[in-house]
Amino acid sequence: MELLLVIIIGLLYAAGIYMMLRRSLVKLIIGLILLGNGANLLIFLLGRIVKGKPPIIDDASYVLAEIYADPVPQALILTAIVISFGLQAFAIILIKRAYKVVKTDDLDEMNATDEDL
């Protein structure tokens, strides 16, 4: 399974980078999201994957005893997902706003300062 995940991570990275290299702002954001997903999966995988053992202490005991999924990467990823949502939401609205003003989402045409508008 790890092998498949490794390939998917590589794919996500490649797709993310490719999209970031496009001229369209919308594609740039999509690329960023893909890249973010890839990074999350990467961290998740590197914490080693364990099936069916969530890091939740059962009612009877006080500590996690046997093999369990690593809680630290999970906490990290959770933070990352939420933060990247903040970024995405802001970026999406910004694109919308920028498009309203400059009537393009071509990055090359956004290159100039106001005088060309």
Next chain:
Amino acid sequence: MLLSVLSGFLLAACLPVIGKQIKGNLSILLSALPVILFIYFLSFIPGVANGETYHFTYNWVPQLGINFDFHLDGLSLLFTLLITGIGSLVFIYTSSYLKGHVYLDRFYGYLAMFMSSMLGLVLSDNIITLFIFWELTSISSFFLIGFNNDSEASRKSSLLALGITGFGGLFLLAGMILLGYVTGSYSIVELMGQTELIHNHPYFVLILFLVFMGAFTKSAQFPFHFWLPGAMKAPTPVSTYLHSATMVKAGIYLLARFTPVLGNHEYWNTTLIIIGGVTMLYAAIHAVFRLDLKGILAYSTISALGVLVFLIGLGTDDALLAASVFILVHALYKATLFLVTGIIDHETGTRDVSQLSGLNKVMLPVGIAAILAAISNAGIPPSFGFLGKDLIYEATLHYGDWAIVLTVAAVLTNICLLFAGFLAGIKPFIGKLPQKYEKLHLPSPLMYIPPMILAGLGIVFGVLPMIIDSPLIKPVAAAILNTSPDFHLALWHGWSVVLLLSTITIGGGLGLYFILKPSEGLLAKATRFEPISPMSIILRCTRIFESTAKGVTYVLQNGYLRYYVIAILTFLSVLLAYKIFKGIDLYVNFGKLTEITLYEAIVLAIMAVSIVFTVFTRSRLVAVAAMGIIGYSICLIFLFYSAPDLAMTQFSIDTLTVILFVLVLYNLPKYLKLSDTGSRVRDGMLALIFGGLISLLTLEVLNEPLEREISAYYAENAYTLAKGKNVVNVILVDFRGADTMVEIIVLSIAAIGVFSLLKLRLKSIEKE
């Protein structure tokens, strides 16, 4: 002492506040500062004359050995007197010259700042503070040259001057630091004792070069002389003060100051003699061809500076004595001539020497001052200049094998200088008064008294050299020579070769003056050599530098995000690939892998297809939908592998993102195909390579053993310490609660941003 050095800065700092009040007639009150300082420094004369030196220390950055160490000896005293004395006269003169100017307060601010920097420069014993004051003089000079900031020429000249002197300043700093490194001390007084060590150190040549660069740029030596004529764009008081009497002499001061430290060495002497000699001859000949009064004076100043460098280069007792005297001689007559030029310019509106004559009839006192200065410049007895020139010839005549060559060079220079002095000081005042100038009248006494004082001193010192002999000149020579010299200045030395040479000089100069009439034709002849002058060459170099810089910047900072990303990724890929294929052997540990189940494989397949769709679809909606599917698939993977919290978060966030995207989608532009096939292939390759490398890296990391100490800590303490059973949640809200709070703040900021962007009403101008 500290107060006296820094008072100018204080005054400059106050001027923006009180400037408005003093703009009118009260501006002359500001002259009180230099006058008080002048008197303060005069009070040191008796002590210094007795061979005493004064030392003042104020700690600044003692950890780095940088302190305000002020050291007052004969050399410093002469310069402080020049700075404050001529400064006083210039301050007074300015109050009339720039009367009613809008920025008069600003001008005084710069002037006061300059005066303080210059005082600091000549009083500093610490070579680092010396450098700081050195640069401050360059900066204040920049402001003063560019004072008429609405004139392009003026701005250009100030930039050029700052460029050259600032450039030299950096060399000087390097030289100073090396000196400190070699000797372990930043104090000039302490350096003097270590001449042996410095001379024999392998860095000696480098230090010499660096110090020379500093001195030559500042004192306008060939081939860095050209900023000085340009600096004449400044108002005349500035030219008088900075560019003839004080600032340009900073380089001379530096050389004189370091003579006991670095001097008396073959390299030192030869370089200075050659550079000084070339400068004095080159500039003197140039001066002959000028028409603009200030141009004449500028070139003759450069020439005089060359003479000083030359004398310091000779390095004999005679030569250094001559240099000490000549500093004062030159300051007196050149400042006078500049001030007179300012008056002529102010009254007639022209500085073209070929048009000026007979002004004596309308402004006699000015004429007297000018003629006296010209006489001193010419070295006609009984002026102080005569004394100075005699000493110069005395020095060259006694310089061993090269005496004849050096003497001839000195004589030629002096002939040209004499001619230039006559042109500037006598020509405008004698002869027939043109009709258009008949209505001229004498300017305010504030303007013509200062040059008269200076010119008068030039004669008084000549007739009665004992006034300044032992109180002023002797301590100067003592400071440069580092011993106590025995001599007496006198006007009359008896019949000698020197006297003959003086006569030849005067005769030659007068002859030249009567033969050569300044005209456009002469000027044109001189300008023909412009393309090969150092100025043109250096300007060309700067242009090449500029265009190279532009080219490099255009490549590196082109303003296209994707090229930055490409550059970063290419670099990263190369580095990663090198490391992965070079240092690490790759293998897959099949034994440790978890098994693949069918439903997981299907989820991953769906994901792969969605990724392909996101990238290659022509429709935005499809891309966003596919992106959503990827998100949900990841959500499922989290679920399969024991991360329910992540799954929930991913699910809600992904949903929100897709909704947001769709909501704003309708007023977004069409999904255009903006790039050509070539760049797509290139980007695709890069992306695949990078993705592949990340995969390899991941594989490699999976082979490494995992450190689980932190996880174990949380697993054990989640309930016992924080009373929570979901370890991930406990980490987030308890163990790392502060982080989570910051995260919430970030999200709130994003939310405020989103909200304000949505609510923002565009102004009509933006809408267009």
